[in-house]
Amino acid sequence: MTLTSHGHACVSLAGDGGTIVVDPGGWSDLDALAGADAVLVTHDHPDHLAVDRVVAALADRPALELWGPRSVVEALTAAEAPADRVHAAAPGDAWRAAGTSVEALGGEHAVVHPDLPRATNLAYVIGGAVLHPGDSFTAHPGVDVLLVPVGGPWLRVADAVDLVRAVGPRTAVPIHDAVLSDAGRGLADRIVGSLGGAEYRRLAPGESLAVG
Template identity: 60%
Template sequence: MPSLTLTAWGHAGIRLERDGRTLVVDPGTFTDPRVLAGADAVLVTHEHPDHVDVPRVAAALTDDPALELWAPASVVEQLTDAGAPADRLHAVDGGASFDAAGFAVQAVGHVHATIHPDLPPPANVAYLVDGVVLHPGDSFTPPPAGARVEVLALPVAAPWLKLSESVDYLRQVAPRVAVPIHDAILNDAGLALVDRVAGGLGGAQYRRLAPGEPLEVPLP
């Protein structure tokens, strides 16, 4: 059965590998820098530093003339200002579909979850990759209608988040497997707590991955 390999590298950063190609999502400042090693394409959900380390990503784009990136326009602007090659930066919004290094990507949604009513939310694009892996960034954006998500990268801790919302989102998406992400602000006790609650109530297989631990995701 065809599959892709998913690995998590801390906080919101994940790698997807298939047929010798590598796609990276949200290589931010809380994520192990190794997430970008050998990447062929990068997706960024939004502009916050814990989702995009602008200097590091700009340097990776400069060093590798084949590397391309897709992100909301605000991220593209920051990377351009940091010296990244503009011809390999692609602004994207919800509703777009595109090929990124051989991976079929659907961009979904438009806006970051509310942090506080007094703070205008930035643009946030969720990504459904190869129809099976959904990374929502900082949102609870549902997948496109009719999608059958195999793996949901599930945010579990943030200033904008209640754990009950994570559980409700997990139940709404109803993936086969939930991989918790967005947890760098938690200590070991906090990680154990969210794993117990989300893993016990979410209604899906819940699997916390160690850095670099592979998860094989079947493709349709």
């Protein structure tokens, strides 16, 4: 597979069976859904789910299918997405999307503040090789690539280090960093890259990495 960054938390994974796009949100590249055969959404926050863009992509491509938590499905169907191609997933579910295996893990968004309700959040293991945790610290040891969040109101850089250590991937690729300045990204890269214990590889939007 080929993993490509599309900014913030959005990536695509292209394999022999097609292309999966994960978390096409409002802070990601406008063309992130171009060429998508399947879409995975971790949760319904707008930086992970740009409802209008996703509904438009589903309308343009009759074969495109999407999976996400029930809250994501409800948001999309309320915006007139086709209900037969928007599938609710839950922790423990497994299926194939664009010819690639997908497993859903986790279940809850990381705590932003005790006074704020926690959203439903699914982590995804894709092709048995890539873990996208969404906004959570869900660990799945043994994957080749961990997409590790490094910036947001719900995490410290120490949390990112601990997630990399818990997963033990071959490569850690930082995501979820749109709230950081260039200096903040550099600081996160130095700390997570030096303490995580994995190869650390930042991808610029549009840049790709071979997986497997």
